[in-house]
Amino acid sequence: MRVLKSGLTAAVLLAAGLSGAKAIEGTWLRGDGNARVRIAPCGDKVCATNLWIGDTSSGEEVGDRLVMTLAPEGEGKFGGTAFDPKRGRTYTIVITTSGDRLSTRGCILGRVLCREVTWTAAR
Numbered sequence: 001m002r003v004l005k006s007g008l009t010a011a012v013l014l015a016a017g018l019s020g021a022k023a024i025e026g027t028w029l030r031g032d033g034n035a036r037v038r039i040a041p042c043g044d045k046v047c048a049t050n051l052w053i054g055d056t057s058s059g060e061e062v063g064d065r066l067v068m069t070l071a072p073e074g075e076g077k078f079g080g081t082a083f084d085p086k087r088g089r090t091y092t093i094v095i096t097t098s099g100d101r102l103s104t105r106g107c108i109l110g111r112v113l114c115r116e117v118t119w120t121a122a123r
Contacts, residue, residue, distance in 0.1 A: 031118035
């Protein structure tokens, strides 16, 4: 799940009953079919961990993860930062949910260089 306001812990974000908060927790399939990730609490943050990667030529591997600090920004929308420990990069991230779909928009360089990825809930 590469590119992709603190104050709330992962436990609060994912379990407090905030409208739509639980919608990001679970296993997701990337729109291009090349990845399966699990989004779940990890300490006081939220982690997206690669469970399966089809094509590893871009450097993605099983076990890679993003460590996210997120806060609700409205109905089905969360924003914050995502740290990629493998690459040593921090991204701004916005996650939007709608039913069994999720989209992530991660940016670097002051939101100048961004990438949006769509996801579908794994069944």
